[in-house]
Amino acid sequence: MKKRPFICLSEPHLEYDVIEPGCKPNVIPVPRKAVLFFDKTYDKKGAPLFKEGDRVKTGQKLILYADSEEYIISTVTGTISSVSPYAGDFGKFYTSVQIDVSEDEADDAFEKVSAEQSIETVRNYLSYLPGNLPIKSFLDPGNKIDTIVITGVDSDLLVVTSQYIVNSKMEHIIKGIKILRSIPGINNIVLAVRRDSLHGYGNIGAEVKNISTRYPSAFRQLVIKESLGREVPAGKKPEDIGTCVINAEAVASLGAAFLNNRIPTDKIITLINKDGAGKLVSARMGTPIGDILKALNITLNHGDRLILGGPMAGSPVYSEDYPVLPDTDAIMVQDKNYIQPFSDYPCINCGDCIRICPANIPVNMLIRYLEAKMYQQAADEYDLYSCIECGLCSYVCVSRMPISQYIRLAKYELAGINTAEAANA
Numbered sequence: 001m002k003k004r005p006f007i008c009l010s011e012p013h014l015e016y017d018v019i020e021p022g023c024k025p026n027v028i029p030v031p032r033k034a035v036l037f038f039d040k041t042y043d044k045k046g047a048p049l050f051k052e053g054d055r056v057k058t059g060q061k062l063i064l065y066a067d068s069e070e071y072i073i074s075t076v077t078g079t080i081s082s083v084s085p086y087a088g089d090f091g092k093f094y095t096s097v098q099i100d101v102s103e104d105e106a107d108d109a110f111e112k113v114s115a116e117q118s119i120e121t122v123r124n125y126l127s128y129l130p131g132n133l134p135i136k137s138f139l140d141p142g143n144k145i146d147t148i149v150i151t152g153v154d155s156d157l158l159v160v161t162s163q164y165i166v167n168s169k170m171e172h173i174i175k176g177i178k179i180l181r182s183i184p185g186i187n188n189i190v191l192a193v194r195r196d197s198l199h200g201y202g203n204i205g206a207e208v209k210n211i212s213t214r215y216p217s218a219f220r221q222l223v224i225k226e227s228l229g230r231e232v233p234a235g236k237k238p239e240d241i242g243t244c245v246i247n248a249e250a251v252a253s254l255g256a257a258f259l260n261n262r263i264p265t266d267k268i269i270t271l272i273n274k275d276g277a278g279k280l281v282s283a284r285m286g287t288p289i290g291d292i293l294k295a296l297n298i299t300l301n302h303g304d305r306l307i308l309g310g311p312m313a314g315s316p317v318y319s320e321d322y323p324v325l326p327d328t329d330a331i332m333v334q335d336k337n338y339i340q341p342f343s344d345y346p347c348i349n350c351g352d353c354i355r356i357c358p359a360n361i362p363v364n365m366l367i368r369y370l371e372a373k374m375y376q377q378a379a380d381e382y383d384l385y386s387c388i389e390c391g392l393c394s395y396v397c398v399s400r401m402p403i404s405q406y407i408r409l410a411k412y413e414l415a416g417i418n419t420a421e422a423a424n425a
């Protein structure tokens with residue numbers, strides 16, 4: 001893949017990257033220790049259904065508590081060495097399950113039922129797939145989903161994971177589309193791809209729509225608008241307008257599960273190195289990021305930064321032990337010398353952020369309210385919830401204000417306030 005500097009203010013606009021023809025992923029060895037995350041707070045009193053010392057097989061379903069339907073799939077074979085709470089960003093809590101890995105042995109529970117190819121089988125076994133299949137979204141009858149948009153485009157710059165999947169796994173995607181078509185109520189499935197790759201798909205069971213190659217057109221709200229002509233209202237989710245957005249990799253994984261009678265466990269990731277050059281890797285989900293860096297001979301020095309995602313909308317992680325998760329599409333290693341520090345300079349009202357904002361938000365006003373922690377007013381009067389978190393305002397801000405960080409914090413704080421109010425009502 002080509003390399004380019006992260007910040008290039010001379011570019012009139014930012015174009016998404018194109019995957020090089022024939023680009024293939026480097027296969028990362030299975031780790032000696034794997035870490036899996038439950039998207040659920042660990043509660044010892046809740047008597048987890050598994051414990052340290054238990055043996056697990058590759059593809060085995062792990063349910064945390066007896067009264068919960070939520071599960072993850074063990075991506076390795078081995079012995080559970082710890083089950084503990086893990087604090088993520090913005091007050092999110094997970095349960096971390098560490099496994100000492102031994103030689104792969106396949107669990108056969110899915111194989112026994114995979115001939116059925118029913119929605120129940122999808123619900124019961126396939127919620128922890130590479131690409132993060134949003135089962136709750138499209139199988140919850142309350143959402144009344146009639147349209148599925150499959151994104152074959154990557155939302156951040158330098159990332160080409162979805163392009164690779166569309167180019168190399170079309171047979172799996174077609175099978176996945178067939179399964180999705182059998183969900184009651186689904187009458188429209190669209191595959192969104194780059195404008196310049198809109199050819200040669202044939203009959204895949206979905207309408208192929210093109211998406212602009214200009215950043216941030218691959219963000220889900222903009223993909224929905226460009227491919228369906230539907231708007232997601234501010235503060236609402238795609239599900240609120242009957243639409244579910246699914247990554248191409250999740251659809252390919254769904255198809256591969258039924259074609260191979262085995263739950264896929266390997267994730268495709270774009271690894272962006274310190275010089276901006278990208279590489280595709282294939283890693284077992286649960287592999288610590290540090291193992292991937294080691295396999296590629298990438299050294300992290302004091303002051304370098306690890307980012308999950310791409311340069312515009314990614315989030316920092318603070319430990320090389322953080323694992324590859326179903327939605328880990330990209331990992332970026334930023335050299336300390338390329339990190340543009342934020343400043344505490346005030347806004348000088350230059351208006352650059354307003355001109356570049358794809359949601360037409362008066363960002364210069366919004367930032368004043370966010371700095372003063374007036375979050376509700378920011379939402380009511382200055383379109384906080386219209387923000388798609390593309391990071392363009394921070395990118396152009398001459399005062400180097402951490403605008404998108406303020407925006408994420410404000411949304412998190414308001415979500416906490418609204419949850420507390422609902423609980424007390």
Ligand code: SF4
Pocket residue numbers: 353356357358359360361363386387388389390391392393394403404407
């Ligand atoms: S991150 Fe900034 S530029 Fe992007 S939508 Fe939000 S306010 Fe607008």
Ligand code: SF4
Pocket residue numbers: 346347348349350351352353354363364367393396397398399400401
């Ligand atoms: S780009 Fe920065 S300095 Fe310029 S108006 Fe926006 S927030 Fe203010």
